[in-house]
Amino acid sequence: MATYFVTGATGFLGRGLVERLIARPDCDRVHALVRPESMAKFEARGWPASVVAVPGDITEPGLGLGPGALPGPVDHVVHLAAVYDLTAPAEANHAANVTGTANVLAFAAANRAGLLHHVSSIAVAGDHRGRFAESDFDLGQRHHSPYHGTKFAAERLVREQDDVAFRVYRPAAVVGDSRTGEMDKVDGPYYFLPALARLARLPRALPLVLPDLGRTNVVPVDYVVDALAHLMHLDAPSGATYHLAEQGGQPVREVYNALAAVVGAPRIAATLPVRLPPVRSVPEPAAAVLAELGVPAQVVAHLDIPTEFETGATQVALAGSGVELPPFAEYAEPLVRYWERHLDPDRAWVRADSLRGRRVVVTGASSGIGEATALAAAAEGATVLLVARRAEELDRVRAAVEAGGGAAEVHPCDLTDGDAVAALVKELGVVDVLVNNAGRSIRRSVHLSVDRLHDYERTMALNYFGPLRLTLGLLPGMRARGFGRVVNVTTMGLQSDTPRFAAYLASKGALEAFGRAAGRELLADGVSVTSVRMPLVRTPMIGATKFYSALPAASPRSAARMVLRAMRGGGDVVQRPEGLAMEVLRVLVPDTARRALNLAYRLSPESAPEARRRAESPFAVLASTVLRPLWRGLR
Incomplete structure (x- = not known):
């Protein structure tokens, strides 16, 4: 029977992986490292007794665990916890991705873990242009964001130690479930869906002609967790690395057209033989406009991925498992529909004149x-x-x-x-x-x-x-x-x-x-x-x-x-x-309006019983209302 220690178990990937692990007949127990502020999320999952919360924090020495936190050694340490956010500051990225990984490595060695599974990212490839195999790591690439740089540094820590056997998994940009569309946050292509939804106001048949927008690489979350659950139990040497990505990547044009077909926006009919230059920084005025549109400026620099990721070794390892990466066009609709219902920042304005x-x-x-x-x-x-x-x-x-x-x-x-x-x-x-x-x-x-x-x-x-x-x-x-x-x-x-x-x-x-x-x-x-x-x-x-x-x-x-x-x-x-x-x-004839209301006031009765007064002749009221202001005006 197998035992597991999982960091990031309450995160988007972690939740899915824990579900796959406890469904295995040989799973004895899953220990989930949970920060105190995430305990409510853990309890809300309603997991069986075989999933045990272990209060701690990857940024703390020893993961913040007290003595006896675990009953004994674990077979698999799965390190998922990280900052997956291009907009996060450098300090937060370093604390979670680098310091956190170092602490997990020390924990795995001290607890005599059988195998460490390090979930890295294709971000380690940085600005490498051309093919990048599963066996590649440091090819002299540069990293232009704290996220990319710290994911590279974290994987290097894993590769340079020999205290515990390890495997490395590099997912591409993770989007929602290919069947339900479920996603936990706006990220990657989701930032551009509000603009796409507004482009749907244009005629669908309008052909767009744009420069070459480059390539991207996205995969659905269910593919990633299914692949992880299979690959981590294979007989493979220490250091085995897997790319959970689309072979070579996807042209941005194809991703755009798949999403446009769902929302009813015009499609890109032709691409000019001109590729947009790399964007390293966005001027402040443009960044302000992008922010108003819901697109962080940091994302723009990484829209075009110059790296073509090879997945041949990964596909061989997955052969016969039934785990296959579907084409993006096949699951674009569930992604968009889930976003419309749960993630669209302006979803409350859809049919804004309706009370339904x-x-x-x-x-x-x-x-x-x-x-x-x-x-x-x-x-x-x-x-x-x-x-x-x-x-x-x-x-x-x-x-x-x-x-x-x-x-x-x-x-x-x-x-x-x-x-x-x-x-x-x-x-x-x-x-x-x-x-x-x-x-x-x-x-x-x-x-x-x-x-x-x-x-x-x-x-x-x-x-x-x-x-x-x-x-x-x-x-x-x-x-x-x-x-x-x-x-x-x-x-x-x-x-x-x-x-x-x-x-x-x-x-x-x-x-x-x-x-x-x-x-x-x-x-x-x-x-x-x-x-x-x-x-x-x-x-x-x-x-x-x-x-x-x-x-x-x-x-x-x-x-x-x-x-x-x-x-x-x-x-x-x-x-x-x-x-x-x-x-x-009241504006055009203020004096006349004021006198008319005074006349109406004096002719109408009081409603309070104690205010009963001697009735005045209507003629006397009319005379006084008209003549008194005139008479006083002659002074």
Whole structure:
């Protein structure tokens, strides 16, 4: 029975290799070196008891292992842990790739390992031009990145020692699984997929004619781990080396055309007999443009690989195993589809005007505009996260959503409680759209509020500070995803300066002003902030004021349609024509607009019982409203 000690077991290659090892009938135990910060990843794999986590770190002497960490010698030490990142700083590359390898070699010798399997890289070939056999190593090549240089230095350490027998495996650039497309990060050709996806806007039949883009070399992860699992158990001499790569490499043109066929972009129809010169450094302006497009400048220098890797000895060793490298064109589609679903940095913007699949938070969702908005968003395929104080009312709305075939979650919360909002943010998780709808309205004249400062404090607490806390809490997640929409339900009253609503309008005005400024800041981050200026809507909030019963009011369903416009990307403001007309009048004839509103204020009744006053004749009100300003103007 065989025992294994694997570094990098929680990495992309390591996970696949451990799966292959424990599937072997002669596997007794796999000891996986796991850094403390990666222990959660190890536990999430759900591996059987034959896979044992060994806390440690390759950058520490003795791998950071305490005495008795292993029950005895191991048959195979598999060294996978390394920095596989062209953009990583030199210090990180050296610590993991060189110091780490030296520590693994010392560990393997001290534990009398039967065989060390060192997973290197074709990067050791550096800038060597021409053929590079499995038996080749130092041909005088130069290395133009810390990654390439440290992979060469690490392999040299392995080759120059004779304390433990070893084998070397040099994978090409590893991409996703050839069947499922699964990949753990954006790397190599993945950096260029966003540009390809945008080229798909051009006619597919448009023929591209480009200079010779050179050659690359990519292999799918399942080929690499299958080959490793087979090759490491063969009877071979110490120092045997295998190239897990495409024989000679792949023309960049072929790789591009295979990916273009999947996304529907124009194909390269012809190549000019001109090869682009090698790129050793990228000017800062160009690097800034590339970074904005998601392409690290360090990658450009290594797009064209001048080396043609021989794989003849490797193919002989794999003969009869069933492990074969498929042509790139055969697995390009799974790679692209997985990238589209999981790795595309702008995947949230695909069908950006659709709510299907979005996670939408609606505050004040227990009734009125919030309830109608939740039902409408769920009907369009969103998962609605219902927020309000009353849990039983939210349960009723959720039942209505689910009865219509939608999905909803209930999150009771008092938005005026800072601690409760902080807990709510953690509960909600990833959110696409936030609708700040919960609000409080108070209708009372300013002169009747001189001893009621708490009216202003209450409206600010719920109408401004509540949504502000929630927005600030969810904003980091939106920015990290490069997509988010914040919808603030305000009021048409901000366009007319409606009398008796000073407390309410001040709070909604603060929210709208915050949204305008924040929206300017967050534009390039992919986060928009939209205000929905509601007209009078017939909801429970206006029920306490009998005066409103005689006025025309919109239905919650029509109000919800305005909110949905904002959720789909409604710009800065979603408003009604009559609101815009009032705003225009306020600008064009400010004095007339101000006097008209004062007249309306004086003719309409107070709503507070304690404010009942002697009724004035409408004629007296009209006369005083018109004549007093004129009379005073004559002074």
